[in-house]
Amino acid sequence: MTQSFLEHVNVTVADADHSAALLVNLFDWHIRWSGPARDGGYTVHVGTADQYLAVYQPREGQSHDFPKGVPLNHLAVVVEDLDAVEAKVVTQGLTPFNHGDYEPGRRFYFFDNNGIEFEVVSYS
Structure with a gap:
């Protein structure tokens, strides 16, 4: 039987690159991937080989308020x-x-x- 584990958490941020750099600095993580994301946004996956935090930045002018993600x-x-x-x-x-x-x-x-x-x- 395969053991379950948490692969990633996705959060919305104002500046994905800035947030990812902070996480790299604090926790010695690395950037796993970055690129285009849903609704014209931009995402950086930052973490370890097994787990990561996806930091999602909405496109310019798009609201940062998404009903999903509440409560965190x-x-x-x-x-x-x-x-x-x-x-x-x-x-x-x-x-x-x-x-x-x-x-x-x-x-x-x-x-x-x-x-x-x-x-x-x-x-x-």
């Missing part, structure tokens, strides 16, 4: 070195908050420039 609480990313990633978040001008140090791991949260909330967690 947050996206969680597991990292080895929580402190190192938090330092990167701060250098990007973003504000970490809601730090938690409880079983089974440590974590903090931040909002990116699009208002997407990320949880960063380490189980090390």
Whole structure:
């Protein structure tokens, strides 16, 4: 029997290249693909070989408000070195908050420039 796993999450952003660059910087991911997307938009797939985040940028003049995608609480990313990633978040001008140090791991949260909330967690 094949085990199920989450392949990707797709979110709408103002600037796909900017969002992808932030994710590459924070989590040491890579750009898997980029190109034209639905309704004349543009998408960048950024992540690992097995999983990725699709950041979708609507075409110029198109609304960023899509009824799908609501509600989105947050996206969680597991990292080895929580402190190192938090330092990167701060250098990007973003504000970490809601730090938690409880079983089974440590974590903090931040909002990116699009208002997407990320949880960063380490189980090390």
